[in-house]
Amino acid sequence: MNTISTRRSTPRRLGLGLVGGIGALALAACTGTGDAGSGENGSSAASSTVTLVTHDSFNVSEDVLAAFEEESGLTVRQIAPGDGGALVNQLVLTKDSPLGDVVFGIDNSFATRAIDEGVLEPYTPAGLADSAAQYAIGDTGALTPIDFGDVCINIDHAWFGNTGVTEPETLDDLTKPEYKDLLVVTNPATSSPGLSFLLATIGAYGEDGWVDYWAKLKANGVKVVDGWSDAYSVDFSGAEGNGPRPIVLSYATSPAFTVSEDGTSTRTGALLDTCFRQVEYAGVLAGAQNPEGAKKLVDFLVSDAFQADVADSMYMYPANTDIALPESWVEFAPLSPKPFEVAPADITAHRDEWIKAWTSTVIG
Known part of the structure; x- marks a missing residue:
């Protein structure tokens, strides 16, 4: 008998914090x-x-x-x-x-x-x-x-529809006052999607601007947790509908998990201008x-x-792109047309110092 978990995954993912x-x-x-x-x-x-x-x-x-x-x-x-x-x-x-x-x-x-x-x-x-x-x-x-897959900011369409707040679209939007205390992300020191999002901001703002961007996010009330499952399943309002924050770091494919029973809509959406592959x-x-x-x-x-x-x-x-995908993915789980990029050589050379700078800026 095999011992691999056969439960259905939650939408993405990469769960709990660092295990000693x-x-x-x-x-x-x-x-x-x-x-x-x-x-x-x-x-x-x-x-x-x-x-x-x-x-x-x-x-x-x-x-x-x-x-x-x-x-x-x-x-x-x-x-x-x-x-x-x-x-x-x-x-x-x-x-x-x-x-x-x-x-x-x-x-x-x-x-x-x-x-x-x-x-x-x-x-x-x-x-x-x-x-x-x-x-x-x-x-x-x-x-x-x-x-x-693309690590992207996700939003709870239902929350924004009910409150009348305009949905954010870009990284810059997340620093605006109307989104104060609404975003939850994961720690790049303990979470691979967290590190991917850090790299997205480095790709977007460059060496001279990414630290300042994170300082703005901190001032705007960003919450940081160790792992994806805490962010998505506990703090996010769009997964189980119980969390207080309608903006979360997740994946471009996550909205395919919150599709309605009739398959015509989804509660959540990915901001495809915020992604890292x-x-x-x-x-x-x-x-x-x-x-x-x-x-x-x-x-x-x-x-x-x-x-x-x-x-x-x-x-x-x-990775084999000849494999057929679920039909719903065309509408609800598209990839970003232009994800932010950081060269692998730069990640190798600077990963540790970037994480230290992020920790100093955001965690203190």
């Missing part, structure tokens, strides 16, 4: 990965089980996973040490005794750190779609693009107990079966 090393290692022990290679049947267990280290909201349909397990003879186990940022932190902290065999969920804002720290083994699956090549990072072949990667972990099983699992993640499951299960776009 002790908690992650305890989780590894609970899932049985810590002694997979020991004991009387340790060798057999290691070869028939492959452990996936991922973020909290990795999801795959039960039948799709079951077909892979039957065909491969593998049992897939999952360890989820937290958000995308926490995920990379844990991989680095445990690289001498890796938590598993495969990682999924490293994104382009943290990818170079994972590569530079040597937590990955080079592997390029034979079935990788040509459309994924544009998202390759470096020339090591250590990370395989699996899916992508996030790409998620998979890779074989250096020191994996089951490297051959790890390669098979990466092959599965780029297969047509898994790629066709990405949109409905994780509300991201599959």
